[in-house]
Amino acid sequence: MTTQVYQLTINNDRTIISYIEAVDHNEYLRIYNLSNESTESINVKEVLFLGWLSKTILLIQTKHELMTYDTNACHMTSNVFLKDKIRTVLTSSETYFDYVVQLTVDTIEVKRYYFLDGTTEEIMSVNTISNAVYISDDKKFKSYYNKYEQKIFATLDVGLDVISDKWKGNELIVLNKELECSIIVNGETCFSGSGYVDRAYIFDGYVLFSFTNFFNPRCLYKLILSDQRECFVIKLSGEEISRNCFYLKNVKKHILGDRQVPAVIIEPREFKLKTVLFLHGGPDTYIKNEYMDFIQPLIQNGIRVILVDYSGSISYGIEFYQRLLKNNGEQALLDIESVLTEVKQEYSQIFITGESFGGYLAILSAIKFSHIIRKAIAINGFTDYRYQYIFSVARQIITKYFDISISKNNPIDLLDKVSTISPIVFIHGMKDVYCPIKQVEVFVEKSKQLGYSGVGMIKIEGEGHYSMLPRVMEKFYSFLINEIIS
Numbered sequence: 001m002t003t004q005v006y007q008l009t010i011n012n013d014r015t016i017i018s019y020i021e022a023v024d025h026n027e028y029l030r031i032y033n034l035s036n037e038s039t040e041s042i043n044v045k046e047v048l049f050l051g052w053l054s055k056t057i058l059l060i061q062t063k064h065e066l067m068t069y070d071t072n073a074c075h076m077t078s079n080v081f082l083k084d085k086i087r088t089v090l091t092s093s094e095t096y097f098d099y100v101v102q103l104t105v106d107t108i109e110v111k112r113y114y115f116l117d118g119t120t121e122e123i124m125s126v127n128t129i130s131n132a133v134y135i136s137d138d139k140k141f142k143s144y145y146n147k148y149e150q151k152i153f154a155t156l157d158v159g160l161d162v163i164s165d166k167w168k169g170n171e172l173i174v175l176n177k178e179l180e181c182s183i184i185v186n187g188e189t190c191f192s193g194s195g196y197v198d199r200a201y202i203f204d205g206y207v208l209f210s211f212t213n214f215f216n217p218r219c220l221y222k223l224i225l226s227d228q229r230e231c232f233v234i235k236l237s238g239e240e241i242s243r244n245c246f247y248l249k250n251v252k253k254h255i256l257g258d259r260q261v262p263a264v265i266i267e268p269r270e271f272k273l274k275t276v277l278f279l280h281g282g283p284d285t286y287i288k289n290e291y292m293d294f295i296q297p298l299i300q301n302g303i304r305v306i307l308v309d310y311s312g313s314i315s316y317g318i319e320f321y322q323r324l325l326k327n328n329g330e331q332a333l334l335d336i337e338s339v340l341t342e343v344k345q346e347y348s349q350i351f352i353t354g355e356s357f358g359g360y361l362a363i364l365s366a367i368k369f370s371h372i373i374r375k376a377i378a379i380n381g382f383t384d385y386r387y388q389y390i391f392s393v394a395r396q397i398i399t400k401y402f403d404i405s406i407s408k409n410n411p412i413d414l415l416d417k418v419s420t421i422s423p424i425v426f427i428h429g430m431k432d433v434y435c436p437i438k439q440v441e442v443f444v445e446k447s448k449q450l451g452y453s454g455v456g457m458i459k460i461e462g463e464g465h466y467s468m469l470p471r472v473m474e475k476f477y478s479f480l481i482n483e484i485i486s
Contacts, residue, residue, distance in 0.1 A: 048062060172202040271304055278353055304347065359380055367411060
C-alpha cells in the first residue's frame, strides 16, 4: 500500500491544519483541529489545490469543481462558481494572489480569474486566446501584479527554492537547493537532509513540514524545537525518526558528457542491471520535487535512474534556457546523445523515458540512437509537432520551440527515413488535450506498416495530461515499471 501526503496548508490563526492523503487510488481530506485535537476525514476525489479563505472556510479545488468546506458547520458546498469548467487553481505562494482560476470551455482554456483577500470579486482576468487583459483599478492589486510579473521572469534561474514563514516573532526559512534541503529557525539550522521540503509552517515549539526524497514517500513530520537546541524529528504518530533516514549517500548530481549536461544519478540499494534516463516535461522546468515521487518505484525495483536537465531547462541561467527556442529540439537531442555516449561505456540495458516534452525527446532518441537504447517509454508525449500546432491547446509551446515550416526532428516524418528504431511504448491519457492521443495512434499505425516491431500503446482511460499528480501517478508508473522490468 502506497501512501503520499500533499497540499499541506493551515488556516489563518494556525488552529487547523489540512492536507490530502493519497492511499493507493483513494484520496482523503484530513482536517486536524489543534485546539481540541479532533480530526475530520473526508473522502474526496482528484484534489488539485487546498487553501484557507478564512479561519473556518477551506477552499478545495478538484479536477472538475471548486468547493468550500465550513469546519464550524461541517458542511461542504459544491460548485462555488464556474461549475464544471475549472482547470486549476494556483496558490498565493506562487502567484501573489489568493488563488487563480483557469476557466475552460470545451476543453480549451480561455480565461484566468485572479482573486485577493478571500473574496470572489474578480480583480483581473486574462483571455488566453486573444491575450486581452482586464485589470482592476485597485492600487493594492496593481502592486501585486507587478510582483507577479517579476516572479515570472525570476523563475528562469531558480537554482535556490526558498520557503519562508513567520509566527509570534519566530522566523522560519527553508532552503531547497540541488536535492538538499535545510530548515532554519531564527537564523540557526535545525534540520538538513537529502530531499525536498515542499510545505513548512512554524508553530509554538515545532515546525510542521512535508518532505520527500527518492527513497522515502512524501510524509508529514514535526521538527521539535527545544530550548537546549536538541531538535529531533517525529512523525505525526509521535514516532521519533532517525536523522539517517533523511540523508542519501547514493544520490549525486553530475555534469555528464562533452556538452557538460547537468544530471542526477540515483543508485538503487540492489541494482538489477537496468538504467533509465528520465527526461522531464516543460521543457521550461527542471529536476524538482514532483519527480522524486514519480521515481521512487523505479529505485525500489532496483533500477538505476539518471535524471537529465537538458538545454531549455530552467535554473541554469538565461543562456541555457534560450538554447532550445525555435530549435526543434536539436540542442536537447545533442545533450541526450552526449549523456548516452558517456554512460553506455559503463551501463548496459539503457532505457529512456520522459513525460510531455520529455516524452517527445524520448521518441526522437529511440529513432536516432537505436544502437544504444533498448526501449523508449513516452508518457503523454507528442509525435507530430504540426499536429500539435493545429489541435493542441498548448499551441504556444510549439510556436516557442519549433519552426513548423521544416520537418527537422519531427518523429512522424523521421519514421520512413531510418532503417531501424528502438522499441517504443506510449503510455497516454485518453483525455489529454495538451498532447492529443490521435497523433500517437497514427504514429503507431505507421510504425507497423513500416515493419517496426515493438511499437505499442497503453491507453489510460479517464486521464488527461498531468501524470505527475498524486491521484493518477500510480496508474502511469505501474505500466512504466512493467515495461522496464519485463
